[in-house]
Each structure stands twice: as C-alpha cells, then as structure tokens.
Amino acid sequence: MKRNHKSKVINNIKIAKGTYKLSIQSDIEKVKAGQFLSILCNNKTLRRPFSISGYENGIIEILYKLKGEGTEFITNLKPDDDIEFLAPLGNGFDVKNVQNALLIGAGIGIAPVLFLKKVLSEKNIKNYLITGFKSEQEKIEGSDKTIIGGSVLDNIDELINEIKPDMIYSCGPSIVLKKISDTGIKHKIKTQIAMEKVMACSIGVCRGCTIELKDGTNKTVCKDGPVFMGDEILWRI
Amino acid sequence: MKRNHKSKVINNIKIAKGTYKLSIQSDIEKVKAGQFLSILCNNKTLRRPFSISGYENGIIEILYKLKGEGTEFITNLKPDDDIEFLAPLGNGFDVKNVQNALLIGAGIGIAPVLFLKKVLSEKNIKNYLITGFKSEQEKIEGSDKTIIGGSVLDNIDELINEIKPDMIYSCGPSIVLKKISDTGIKHKIKTQIAMEKVMACSIGVCRGCTIELKDGTNKTVCKDGPVFMGDEILWRI
Amino acid sequence: MADLSVNLNGFKLKTPIMTASGTFGYADEFEDFTDMSKIGAIVTKAISIEPKKGNAGDRIFEYKNYGMINRIGLENIGIKEFVSKKLPLLKQKNIDFVMNLAGNTVEDYVNCAKIAEENDIKAIEVNVSCPNVKSGCLEFGTDPVSLENLTSKIRKVYKNFLIVKLTPNTSNIEALAKSAENGGADCISAINTLRGLGVKLDITPFGIKKTFVRGGLSGKCIKPVALYMVQNIKQVVKIPVIGIGGISSLEDVLEFLAIGADAVQIGTENFTNPDITEKITTELDEFIIKNNFESLDKLKEELRK
C-alpha cells in the first residue's frame, strides 16, 4: 500500500555522465512498472518524483539525472543515510493481453521501460526495447537497441513494420512522446505513455499536475497516471 | 583596515558547556579590545557579530555560546574550513589615561574584557577582572575572581571600595550593564560599556542597531559603539 | 493527553491545527499517509456551484525551500458531486471538516451556501481571495463594501458556522475583516496566498527556455506577512481568527497563538510532509504537558501575557 516510507539508502552510484542509480531499502511488497516514488529533499519545498526502474525483495531502484538542487541533494546521499519517500505512486503500465511489446525510452525516460522490460520478460511476453541518448557517455545499458546522437524516432516506422508490436510503451521528453502517440495512431497500435508534470502533492489531491484528455476531462499525472493511453491525450505541443 | 575577509578556520573547540573558542587566520594588523567581527553563516540572511576575545599575529579568537541556527552553523566549522567575516568593526575600549581598571564580564560577556585584560596587563596597567557564570560547567578561565551561580553585582560596592578603580569596563546582559552603569555613577567612576543590539549591516549604514544617548542622539552600536560611556546611555530597561 | 480543544464561537475543534483548503483534497487521499483523527478539521478544496476545469499549462512552481506558487484555478468537482460523492464519505468516516467555497458572483456563493445548509454541512469557509481566477472573485476580497454585502447574503441562507477567508493582497485587511464581521461571519481565516510570479530560465546553446507561473504564493516565505495580518485583524474584530500562512513547525504554531490566533491551518507543508499536522499536534500535546500548561487555553493565556 502506498505510504510515506522513512528508510535507508543502500547504494547511490554514478552510472553514466550526469546519471545515477539509487537503491533504497523498503518494506514495499509489490510495485508495478511505470509507478513512481517521490523523495523528500531537505532543501526543497516539494518532493521530487522518479520512476521506479527496478524492484526486488523490497529493494527499490531509480535512475536519475542531475538537474538542479533537488537531484543535487539526492546525489549527496550515501549508503545508510536516511531517506524519506512516498511510494508506490501512480497507476503503472498495463500488460494485460499484451503479446508483443515495443518499448521506447528517450534519455532518462529509459527508467520505467527498463523495469517494464524485466517484468515482460519474466512473464515471457515478447518485447523489444529501443532507447536513445545524446552521447555515448550518457548511455545506460539494458536495451535491445540504442541510438546515440540521433532520435529514437529516426527509423520508427521501419521498426514497427518489422516487429509488428501490439502495444507500444514509452517514456521521455513530451515532444518525443507526442510523436510516438501519433505514430501509434498511424499504425493503429495502442500506445501507453508515461507522462511527466511538475508535482506538488504527488498523491492526487492538489490538482497541480493535470493533463487534458481528448474527452474533455482533466487527469492527474500523479494518481490517474503517470501512464495514459497515447490516443486519449490532448497534446498541447 | 576593516574589510570583508575570506579566510580559514584554525581551530574550533568546545571550552565549556555550550561554549566554544574559534580561532581564525587573518591578515589583520591591529585590533582593539572591544572591537568585533561579523561572520557570514550560510543558512542565515544576516551575519553574526562576536567580540574579539584575543588577537596575536593575525590570529583572531572569539568565544561564543551556542544559541540558534547561526551559532550552530559556526560550531560545525572545522580547521581549514572557509570562513568569511567583516573585521575589525566598532570602536573598542578606550584605555588612555587609565591607571586602575575594574573589568566585569557577565556570562559570555567575558569575551571582550578577557582581551582587554591582556592588553592592559601588557601595558602594565593595573586591572582586576571579575566574571560570573550560571554554573561551574559554563565557567571560562582567565579571571581574577569568578562567581558561580550568583551575580557579578553581588558585592560590587565592596569590590569597588577595595580596588578603587578609575575606570570600569563591562560586557554582559543589558540588565547587568545598566546596573553597572548606575553603580559607576553612584561611585563617581566612569564606566565603559560594550553594548549588544541585533545588527543587519554591522558597518553603520542601515541604522538597525541604534541606541539612544541621554543627549538625544541615536548612536549605532556597530559603528559608534559597541563601547559607550555608561553615564551617556539612555537606558530603556 | 492535554486538552487541546478549541471552541471557535460555537464550532468545536478537538485540536487547534487544521489543514488548509486546496492542500488536503477532500481528505480521502491522505488516509494512507496520516492519522486523520489527529487533525482539528480538514478544510476541503474550494467547491463552486458548477464543476471547474481550472487553468491550462503549468500549475505549480517551486521556489526553493521558501515556498511555491500555484495556479490551479480552482479546479473542482462542483457542489453537486461533492454532496453526492464526497460528503457521504466524510460523514461515514467521521472526519471533521469545513467546506471551502468559491464563486464568481454573489449568487454563486449564496447558492452554494444554501446547498451546504440543506445538507447540514457544519461549517463553511468562504474563499473571497482566490488570486488566480480572472473573473471577478478577487473583487469581493479587496472591497470592504462588496465583502460585507456578500457575507450578509450568505449569512441569510446559511445558519451553521461561517468562516470568511481573507486575501493578503490588499492595503487594508482590517477594513475587510470588519466587513466580514459586520456581515455576520462567525470567524475569519487569513491569509490566502500572496500574488507571485515564478520565473525559470533554462539557458542553452540553442536559446533560452522560459517558464513563467503566475499565481498564488504560499509556504514558509509568507509567514511574516500572515503573522502581521492576523495580528492586525485580531485588533479590530471580536470574532475568532484562524491563522494561515507558512506554518511548518510547532514553533510556527506557537507564534500564531502568541499573536492571538484562535486556531491555525497548515497548507503547503502538507505537500512536503503529509503527516505534518499529526506530527505538530503530537508535539503540541507533549509541549503543553512538559511545561505544565495543562490545556491549550492555558497555553494561549501564557503566550499572550
């Protein structure tokens, strides 16, 4: 059940340029890929949300990029330091009835789809993960294909025609996500998109993180999402 | 000359209950007893003023009590840490023509008079330092007489009659200072009183630290003071 | 446990620490994070006569650990859905609450208040200070005559406990407080958010990306303004005053009590620490016992001596 965890850091290591992996002890019993946690940073008013990139026996893992003061605070955490976070939050990816999944992670957007890949593989669901990074130094391991410098969208039509997925999962900058959603519509393949929005409460009460759907409703990224069906999102970009 | 020093901590040690001695490297060439410095604390808007309690070859020493977040920041400074401070500030005690001085320090008010005692002794000026502390654990060494528990004022008349000082110097809580000033007037002995007031600029520009004199003028504690003639102060307590 | 109860002009709270409107939803989500029974009362997100979609674009801007700016734009489910879906839950779970209400016109407010009355809602807080909705509503919040008129019209249709919540974005909060009192309010709460703008510049080789969030400033940075205004309001009205603004610790609560606040609300800090109200309430209890103040009322007396 989601709650506020007061726990300990297990490990916090640099894995690529400006990129870190943090492992945290917890007594959480179950996490879905696509769910996230929200970390208290002592120098900040608001907690910082991060996708869960791995889970095993209570140990939660995230991959994060150093951005500003919040992530700077987190990079300074050492093994055995206290850490406080809300988890697990959000809906997560839906894998029901999926048989052949294409996973796309742009940049640090790899985090939730890496976790999803593991889940799908364990369930013996066919999957293919393509990711993209700005440079070799920023590359994170674990994909079936990695594009350096270019965009994950570069040969996306060919890739889809080759793999013929029945579901596309994606996370990354919203401009990429919109294009993936459009691509899905074009190919008549459903897309599940993990969205990002600045959050205050991260538990669905403040309505600070809403996005609009095409049906006219507002949905919170933190509670109704972060995963939405790409073809239902009213893209504003 | 007074300026903003960016320097290094030499030493920062606990010397009594809640009381610390900080030594700082500097290239300051001359300091008068009664002058103070003002330390930048990273977690604070305003710098924190402290009397200089000792000076030798550029090394400046202060004695300070742990009070709130500013002094907490200072207690965490370790040898070789950076420290930034304005110094030397204020007017300092006047020792001209003094031949027999009574020095009174109440609590941490000992800091500037301890320095003054050294200066007077070096000049072979007769002096007697009496100090008072709430408890044995809070006692700071260096006085001719120390009162524990009671008040430095307890037998002050007798002491004055015995010593027959031609000048009384004092620092401490303002309620004590006022009484010392009154005592001086009664005995027709001049008093030099080191005052405290919350400071913003600590260099005489903001008029945040003024006290009133009997002649109707406002004086800044930071620049016109901190040392004033006791009989000129318009006490508001 | 010490007696922490407060009697606000007839409205009884078990503790003086409430949660502020817009920061605690309709209480439902917070159950996972804190013990609701420790909270004096929760104030709901503002309810309007019709559902509202709120503002498009970025709604939240953080200003370091000083506070935040929001422009939610009063998104809410509307009073009908509140009454049919949320009210039964609140009553069933026995949660003490105050319904915060907002509107664009006097009629909106009056109609909402009527529905509150019909549904036996024990207390309402009238938000006349929402700074992030363009249409009209700030007017009531800054013009004493309109505010007295609005308050007295609501008073006519609503018999239970009526709180008027004031905005700090005015040169004369005292006049507004008196208007609310004259209009028949049972209690005043203050302050709502200050107007603020958050600017973030991302300067990259490809150009400068700018984020602007114009809305209501809340959190630690507004505490001195809130203390100032609450103290001024206390000097001009006889009805109780609930202090709001930048509270995040027991010390903050004591400061508001010392200047005369009868109770307090915690807003932004709920986002930082969802169990803050429970935590401070426990600390308050321990503080009273440790210092032999016996009860909250006795503590207030000591603080105001």
Add this chain to the structure above:
Amino acid sequence: MADLSVNLNGFKLKTPIMTASGTFGYADEFEDFTDMSKIGAIVTKAISIEPKKGNAGDRIFEYKNYGMINRIGLENIGIKEFVSKKLPLLKQKNIDFVMNLAGNTVEDYVNCAKIAEENDIKAIEVNVSCPNVKSGCLEFGTDPVSLENLTSKIRKVYKNFLIVKLTPNTSNIEALAKSAENGGADCISAINTLRGLGVKLDITPFGIKKTFVRGGLSGKCIKPVALYMVQNIKQVVKIPVIGIGGISSLEDVLEFLAIGADAVQIGTENFTNPDITEKITTELDEFIIKNNFESLDKLKEELRK
C-alpha cells in the same frame, strides 16, 4: 568588457545593477568592502526635510535565510545635512547616485525635491511606500489619486530624473503605476518592503520572553511578489521600470530582465554580502561575453523573445 550601459529615459547608468535605498547608507561606509565604480548607481537612504530619529526598540528581525524585517522608521540626517555633508563627498568621489526621499505631507516632498533641484541632484526616487512610519505616508502609496497629485507637484519643481518607488501592499499596483506615469514620473521602481511581523518566543522555565518586530519584509522571500508586480507594471506603463526585491544572484537579475525590468536594485543582500553588486555585475559581464550576447541590450532582447 561588454557594454552594460542602460539609458533609463535619459538617465544613464553604466550598469543595470544599483543598490537599494536604506541598504547602502550614503555610500560612504561601503568603500571598504566593495569597488563602488562597479555599481550602476547607489540609492541613498531616504532623506526627509527634517532629520528623523526613527523608531525606538528593536529595529531588525531576521527570518532565517528567507529575509528580514526592519522598522528603522526612516531615521535620517535630513536634507540640509545631506546637502552640506554627504553631497560634496558623493560628487567629489564621482559616485553615481539617486537621492531617495520620503515625507509626511505633499509639502515635505515638494520642498525636498526643490532642494534636490537647486543642488543639481541628477535623480531622485520618491519613496511613497514606507510601511513603517505611522503618519500618512503610506496613503500616497496606496491611493492612485493622491499619488498622481503628489507626483505632479514634485514634477513641477524637479526637472531632473524622477523615479517613483511603489509599495506592494496594495491590491492594485497597476493603477498606482499609471498614476505615477500620469503625474510625470520618468521611471518607476518596485517593490518596497511587504508588511511583515517577526515573532520570537524564548520559552524558559521562568516564563516566555517574546520579541515582536513589525515592519517591512525584504530579502529572498519577497522575490516572487516583486517579479509579479514588476511584470504587471510593465504591462501598463511606457516609462522604464526598475525591479527590486529579493535579488541575490545573477540568475535573479536575469529573471527580472526577462520579465521586462530595465534595471534592478539590490537591497538586503548587501547586508549578507557587501560586495554582492560588484560580484553580480562581474558575472553579468562574463555571462554576456561567454554567450556572445555582446551587450546588455542584446541580452535583454534575447531574454524577452
């Protein structure tokens, strides 16, 4: 070095970063701590027609690293002594300065402005917003009609550069800005301090010691309010606007420039870091050169695209 100069409606500054009134004295003391030639202009402590003793009691209250509250009460040496003692020094040292002036009545202001004119003082900043003096002066600051009247009367006797400095303690800063413009001001500066109260409780076994400081809130915590108001003012007036409030870094300066401020002033941060203006000015210069913006004007353009 990049061209950092600004032409504020005829008043030329060598850099856009000035020091704010009340935080830099009459420039004399700061020479020991910073290179004055790097400062766009210093604004003097408010000068009134007669010397003022200011408020008794505690005048300063710190609010963590968020800011501070002051109630100096406009203590100053009076314009006669300013003209006879400080002015010669400022001129001799070639320091660019603006004389800040305050008064209780229209006559006070007009008489001060006349003396400024007679003594060829190149720029004055009219402080109509001092929140910590009881008598009248906040009135001009919150009533558009009085403010226009005041400005036009000052304009009649003072031909050089006339800045009107606005208070944030109002519900309608836009109207006040327009009044100043209509009254003939050459420039607006904003904001002065917010009203605030600092409370400190020392709870000891012998009782509770309380410190209250009611006055003007300044420093980092007011930046979002300042940004909001400066942006709003820029939307309604054509004359240049100087942004003030919570500036402590180059980033802050860029934010004010991005929302349209023509220049800025730094206040409280001078107490924390007496060389802050020099430091940020150097950083601004380096920033412009590094990003190939060439000049301040070009940077402003980029920031506002």
